[in-house]
Amino acid sequence: MNQSSTPPVSPKSGGSANPPAAPAAQPTSNAPAAGKPRNLADVLREFAEHQQKMRDELGKVIVGQTDTIEQLLAAIFTRGHCLLEGVPGLAKTLMVSTLANILDVTFKRVQFTPDLMPSDITGTQVLEEDESGRRMFRFVEGPIFTNILLADEINRTPPKTQAALLEAMQERQVSIGRDTHTLPDPFFTIATQNPVEQEGTYPLPEAQLDRFMFNIKIDYPTAEEEERILTATTRGETQTVNKVLSARAILTCQKLVASIAAGPLVIRYASRLVRATRPSDDSAPDYVRELVDWGAGPRAGQNLIAGAKAIAAMNGRFNVEPGDIHRIALPVLRHRIATNFQAQAEGMNTDAIITRLLQDIEIPEPPKMAK
Structure with missing residues (x-):
């Protein structure tokens, strides 16, 4: 089971609308002293605790399915x-x-x-x-x-x-x-x-x-x-199972996840990955042109970034990494790519094409600092 981050709110209180700057509604063992504003690290730590508590409660009934549970939680937080x-x-x-x-x-x-x-x-x-x-x-x-x-x-x-x-x-x-x-x-x-x-x-x-x-x-x-x-x-x-988050707390968690930073390199990588699924795009590999009828649209890129933000927050990080894109690329893209008869004849489904794209599409290099 993956270790993650902590919601910005107490599970029963719902928290405030501005998580990074909000004072703690109720002091906890991990909360700063009363009256002291919480920084983003404290909010993410609290988010991780609640998110892990949700996994533990689900684990009382559901055996295994770690990736499925992670993706369901990522969807809820986005x-x-x-x-x-x-x-x-x-x-x-x-x-x-x-x-x-x-x-x-x-x-x-x-x-x-x-x-x-x-x-x-x-x-x-x-x-x-x-x-x-x-x-x-x-x-x-x-x-x-x-x-x-x-x-x-x-x-x-x-x-x-x-x-x-x-x-x-x-x-x-x-x-x-x-x-x-x-x-x-x-x-x-x-x-x-x-x-x-x-x-x-x-x-x-x-x-x-x-x-x-x-x-x-x-x-x-x-x-x-x-x-x-x-x-x-x-x-x-x-x-x-026990209740973990209220509706108000979920909304506050969504605001926290939306505030996670996705840098230009990550956005460029997500854009390249989505555009490479389109057979008419100049960047599409030859096997995409041969096996795919139509690829993913801009909404796929939006969901890649949003899902990667949720993964980053659940792992206690302030920004998105390319590995977060890799982690949710299959569930985001598999229903947005249509393969043709040639792909079926060769035994290539959408998952196989996406996996190959993840291997072939290079992560953009950061710009070099001028001397």
């Missing part, structure tokens, strides 16, 4: 959405529900089915009559009005219903008739889908895939992890 892919039985739904349980926020689960309608997610207008006989419409909120929305088996519902999430995921609002309703803050969509079954499913359109910050692929556990899972789940015991 206002991102996640798409979890894995065969049945890998605890995708359990992982999301447990994550919601350790956060003091509202949580709703929607089981996507072929007969699900958009209004079943967003809500609907209901005609009501008051005591004087006057009729009026009242909006009844759907399950999307929550902090964490679990869209379970999202590829089992038709495109019309899938599209109900588009506005919510990007603008964090829902338009019903002439009215626009703002969603709670923070708001995250975590969707799951089974990549194996194809019958009775509706693949997500590229426009909606691009709105997910991470596409996280969950693999089978190791032999040792599977034995631990079987031991823990066949005892008939139930693990209880």
Whole structure:
């Protein structure tokens, strides 16, 4: 399990809107003396403690899946959405529900089915009559009005219903008739889908895939992890997890992560990596031109920088390193690259192409100091 950083706020207090300069709301063992302003190092240390506490609480229920948990936390600290892919039985739904349980926020689960309608997610207008006989419409909120929305088996519902999430995921609002309703803050969509079954499913359109910050692929556990899972789940015991962060504290953590510095070299490297996925770009390698139909857009670069900031903060660093880009490149880019038939014939999927790009795209050299 990776050691990380500490949220800028007390888990139950929510902290202040300006983490680096805010005084500690409650003194802790790692906090400076009362009345003394906290510097960024203190805030990052506190962030690390809370983030590690979240991992520990998740570890009571979820065995292994260290990288998946890290990516989920990175998405939460950067206002991102996640798409979890894995065969049945890998605890995708359990992982999301447990994550919601350790956060003091509202949580709703929607089981996507072929007969699900958009209004079943967003809500609907209901005609009501008051005591004087006057009729009026009242909006009844759907399950999307929550902090964490679990869209379970999202590829089992038709495109019309899938599209109900588009506005919510990007603008964090829902338009019903002439009215626009703002969603709670923070708001995250975590969707799951089974990549194996194809019958009775509706693949997500590229426009909606691009709105997910991470596409996280969950693999089978190791032999040792599977034995631990079987031991823990066949005892008939139930693990209880504790709340770690409030909604206000999450918002403060997001402000802290956004303040992490990403230097020009890191931004240039992220830009080069994204542009190299586009077969029409001059910088694209030959194998990208041959195997890729279209590559990632600017939103991929934005998510690379945002995710790298979260990784840096969780590791207690003030700035982003190229290694942070490497760490989250696969989940950020894999759903934003479309391979062609030649790639399939050669057994090259998007993960293999991204891995090769990470090896081939050189990290920019810093400018030399003038003598």
